[in-house]
Amino acid sequence: MATYNAPLKDMYFLLHEVVGLDRVAHLPGCEEATYDVVNAVLEECAKFSRDVLAPINHAGDVEGAQWHDGNVVTAPGFKQAYKQFADAGWTSIGADPEYGGQGMPELVSTPVKEMIGSANLSFSLCPMLTQGAIEAIHLVGTDAQKRKFLPKLVSGEWTGTMNLTEPQAGSDLAAIRTKAVPEDDHYRLYGQKIFITFGEHDCTDNIIHMVLARTPTAPEGVKGISMFIVPKFLVNDDGSIGERNDVRCVSIEHKLGIHASPTCVLQYGDKTGAIGYLIGEENRGLEYMFIMMNLARFAVGLEGLSIAEAAYQHALAYAKERIQGTEFGKRGGQRVPIVKHPDVKRMLLCMKAQTEAMRAVAYYCAACLDNGARHSDEDVKRREQSRAELMIPIVKGWSTEIGQEVTSIGVQVHGGMGFIEETGAAQFYRDARITTIYEGTTGIQANDLIGRKLGRDGGAAMDVLIADMQATVVELNASADNDCRAIGSILDKAIKSLSDTTQWTLEAFKRNPVEAAAGAVPYLMLFGTVAGAWMMGESAIVAAKHVADGNGDRTFYQGKLKTARFYADHILPRVFSYAHTVTQGADSLLGFDDATL
Numbered sequence: 001m002a003t004y005n006a007p008l009k010d011m012y013f014l015l016h017e018v019v020g021l022d023r024v025a026h027l028p029g030c031e032e033a034t035y036d037v038v039n040a041v042l043e044e045c046a047k048f049s050r051d052v053l054a055p056i057n058h059a060g061d062v063e064g065a066q067w068h069d070g071n072v073v074t075a076p077g078f079k080q081a082y083k084q085f086a087d088a089g090w091t092s093i094g095a096d097p098e099y100g101g102q103g104m105p106e107l108v109s110t111p112v113k114e115m116i117g118s119a120n121l122s123f124s125l126c127p128m129l130t131q132g133a134i135e136a137i138h139l140v141g142t143d144a145q146k147r148k149f150l151p152k153l154v155s156g157e158w159t160g161t162m163n164l165t166e167p168q169a170g171s172d173l174a175a176i177r178t179k180a181v182p183e184d185d186h187y188r189l190y191g192q193k194i195f196i197t198f199g200e201h202d203c204t205d206n207i208i209h210m211v212l213a214r215t216p217t218a219p220e221g222v223k224g225i226s227m228f229i230v231p232k233f234l235v236n237d238d239g240s241i242g243e244r245n246d247v248r249c250v251s252i253e254h255k256l257g258i259h260a261s262p263t264c265v266l267q268y269g270d271k272t273g274a275i276g277y278l279i280g281e282e283n284r285g286l287e288y289m290f291i292m293m294n295l296a297r298f299a300v301g302l303e304g305l306s307i308a309e310a311a312y313q314h315a316l317a318y319a320k321e322r323i324q325g326t327e328f329g330k331r332g333g334q335r336v337p338i339v340k341h342p343d344v345k346r347m348l349l350c351m352k353a354q355t356e357a358m359r360a361v362a363y364y365c366a367a368c369l370d371n372g373a374r375h376s377d378e379d380v381k382r383r384e385q386s387r388a389e390l391m392i393p394i395v396k397g398w399s400t401e402i403g404q405e406v407t408s409i410g411v412q413v414h415g416g417m418g419f420i421e422e423t424g425a426a427q428f429y430r431d432a433r434i435t436t437i438y439e440g441t442t443g444i445q446a447n448d449l450i451g452r453k454l455g456r457d458g459g460a461a462m463d464v465l466i467a468d469m470q471a472t473v474v475e476l477n478a479s480a481d482n483d484c485r486a487i488g489s490i491l492d493k494a495i496k497s498l499s500d501t502t503q504w505t506l507e508a509f510k511r512n513p514v515e516a517a518a519g520a521v522p523y524l525m526l527f528g529t530v531a532g533a534w535m536m537g538e539s540a541i542v543a544a545k546h547v548a549d550g551n552g553d554r555t556f557y558q559g560k561l562k563t564a565r566f567y568a569d570h571i572l573p574r575v576f577s578y579a580h581t582v583t584q585g586a587d588s589l590l591g592f593d594d595a596t597l
Contacts, residue, residue, distance in 0.1 A: 004054040006046035027374040049119035060260030072200040075260035082203040086156025099150040110366040117306030122260035132292035133160025140280035163193040163211040180213040188273025199264030200249035207232040227285035228276035246274040257430030301395030304403030311410035311428040312351040353567040357532030365391040397445035398528025400435035446520035481544035519582035526578035540564035
């Protein structure tokens, strides 16, 4: 079974030559993100991911987390790996230095998260949720709450969770029933939450739950939701751990994948009520939860990338080793590895090209997040934040859908052996399946994209993005490189399709929102596919210059050029069918009633 080796050369190429880490490093608070420091950080994370996390991935899938009488025992090796993870400082890489963090920009945290997810997706979910809790407390918590909870969350001594979903309230948060009754300087919570990732485990002494609930005077619907900090163990004023709070894990789910990640059912208030502390203002909990949600959605999009990279490495290693048949068109020749067969090569390149496109889009979005949070020019700050918000549904929705496609192809490359658990290909396929569901399904991401991200400014942010894409086409067409010009030709047509389809969607949303919603997911996939091609085009421009000048690793840069060309020829044409479905497909979809179905 192949191990995981981080694609550091690909990461460095994007960071230093395409996305612009040097510009991010000049932002206030990012001065430590120098070339040498970042490379050293990523090299250490690559070693940790390969040597500590990847070896326990398969065993975690086979044995999973175990629930016993309210307690969860994590899969073999997970507790020890988590301690090493926290001791090495990986939990604090992007956190505020005031609370013990390293203060690295999102553009540096992003490849770290990618590597951890590729090596062991189940493990990565624990620190992912903790980061969301840190961000929420940091932005809207009181000074006292920050002092009490942030240092140990940042250090990894404690972990955090998000508690949204209830049995009757999945994505419909307006239906939340958990109640919070005021008492002195705190509240007592009563209710049940389901699907809580790492809601109970044995890796740390305490778990800090961020819980949505309603106070007795709250209005109905989403306007009546508040957020509360509910520790597993109460925390004394001096920071020490006190008595056990009234929150219990009553079961964990038996799932299709991510078996080593305990997905918990948590019961609040079976006895006296779980003590919780209001964070921010009453009835603004959903607004605050979106702080965590947006970060989580970006992080889940990275999971699509992570699992695709792992599946590609696995499939490539197998294809190079598996001897089967002779070369196509040659009779009686020597038997060859299956990587020599045209269709296997096509599948591998589909995996490789789409994975590289996902990585480029995610890293670009991370740079936008950094500029949107830290840039000194308020106009640039607003523009970059707006672009990041526009791109997050793509990173989350498109990347996870493509992640499933890539892991499925990985099984196919293995042939019949891919359907056998022992080869490991099936685990990637199963683990990937949740990524399009949690933190908002692809349909929810698509509705958010057309309803909020496009609709709020009438498509103005998209117009600016399309103009930037068209500038890349101009540069591609002016290149002396044949591959660049070929990419520019089809990318130009694809961008026009995106522009026309965007305009149609905006007009449809005004006249009949249901008509626009019918094509929302195909629109998201169209946008993501073009965004991936745009970033591949940017990569091709850089690579072509290196090839022409004879600088650097010629084989590497030629590979970047050829991969971008493959994406343009084999993946990008999908946009034209997506466009047809968006603009022409509503009638045939909405014409079905329940009886017809």
